[in-house]
Amino acid sequence: MIDDELLLKKRFEELASRSRNKGIWVFSDFLSTAQQGVLVSMRLPYRFELHGGYEGAERRVACFGSVDDCGYECTPDFVCIKIEPVAQKFADELTHRDFFGSVMALGLKREVLGDIIVCGNCGYLFCKEEISGYICENLVSVKRTTVSCTEVASLPEISTALPEISETVVASQRLDALVCAVYGFSRSTAKELIEQGRVSVNSVAALRADLIVEEHDTVSVRGSGRFIFEGVLRKTKKDRLRAAVRIYK
Numbered sequence: 226m227i228d229d230e231l232l233l234k235k236r237f238e239e240l241a242s243r244s245r246n247k248g249i250w251v252f253s254d255f256l257s258t259a260q261q262g263v264l265v266s267m268r269l270p271y272r273f274e275l276h277g278g279y280e281g282a283e284r285r286v287a288c289f290g291s292v293d294d295c296g297y298e299c300t301p302d303f304v305c306i307k308i309e310p311v312a313q314k315f316a317d318e319l320t321h322r323d324f325f326g327s328v329m330a331l332g333l334k335r336e337v338l339g340d341i342i343v344c345g346n347c348g349y350l351f352c353k354e355e356i357s358g359y360i361c362e363n364l365v366s367v368k369r370t371t372v373s374c375t376e377v378a379s380l381p382e383i384s385t386a387l388p389e390i391s392e393t394v395v396a397s398q399r400l401d402a403l404v405c406a407v408y409g410f411s412r413s414t415a416k417e418l419i420e421q422g423r424v425s426v427n428s429v430a431a432l433r434a435d436l437i438v439e440e441h442d443t444v445s446v447r448g449s450g451r452f453i454f455e456g457v458l459r460k461t462k463k464d465r466l467r468a469a470v471r472i473y474k
Contacts, residue, residue, distance in 0.1 A: 230263055235263055237287070241271035244289040252302045253287040254336035254353070258445045259422060261285060262429040268403050275428070276278040276301045277339055281387070281443075283451060284339045285428075303339060304357045307377045308348040309363065316346060316370040324348035327367040331360065342380060388471040390455060395466050398457070400424065400444070400446050403435035407470060408449050423447040450474070 235470045237253070243275070246252040264287055272294070279302075308324060310316035317323075324341050328350060338349030348367070352360060358397060361374040380453035395406040400413040404424060408415075416434045418424050424431050425445045426438060438444060438454045445451040455469035
């Protein structure tokens with residue numbers, strides 16, 4: 226794990242140096258929230274941006290450079306592919322897992338793939354531009370449904386709307402307490418996930434179970450999902466907190 230992190234940091238340093246030396250934008254592969262956290266924690270003396278194709282994206286590309294240094298705007302090297310049933314009338318009900326499984330079955334590496342957004346029984350996949358043609362040509366079915374793939378300029382507006390607010394009761398604003406409440410974990414399981422580096426807050430790995438989560442913070446739990454903490458609504462009669470959260474399904 227430590228060796229992997231050292232290699233990742235070395236890679237970030239190489240990309241940043243290449244951008245500075247050549248005066249061009251240089252892009253990483255798609256990064257997980259944990260990898261983004263490593264990048265942010267490095268505090269490199271070079272500027273960079275993180276882009277995932279839409280506001281709130283979980284997997285994002287690090288774009289090293291700046292308009293001042295490069296002389297032009299950043300255009301990340303990824304595209305969005307719309308995956309839709311050829312005949313919606315006869316299509317299965319398709320889920321994120323269905324789309325993800327079919328894409329991964331093409332033999333692609335995870336780092337060339339960004340988020341998949343499901344909207345109206347269609348999947349919108351962000352991927353590196355270099356492999357978009359391969360996906361469009363070879364992804365012909367999802368589950369038992371025949372699909373077609375086309376590049377699109379952006380996501381439909383409805384797909385980027387925030388999840389509805391739901392309420393949950395928590396003991397406190399501690400990170401482990403919120404993770405327990407949202408995903409139904411035991412306190413010991415939540416603590417273990419945090420210590421393993423599988424929980425991040427605002428794309429930065431959070432290694433302390435007692436970290437206080439602030440209003441509008443985004444919490445990601447690898448393998449389970451993510452949610453936005455929208456704050457405390459009120460105290461209950463038992464002196465616990467009724468909190469508002471937006472949970473991504």
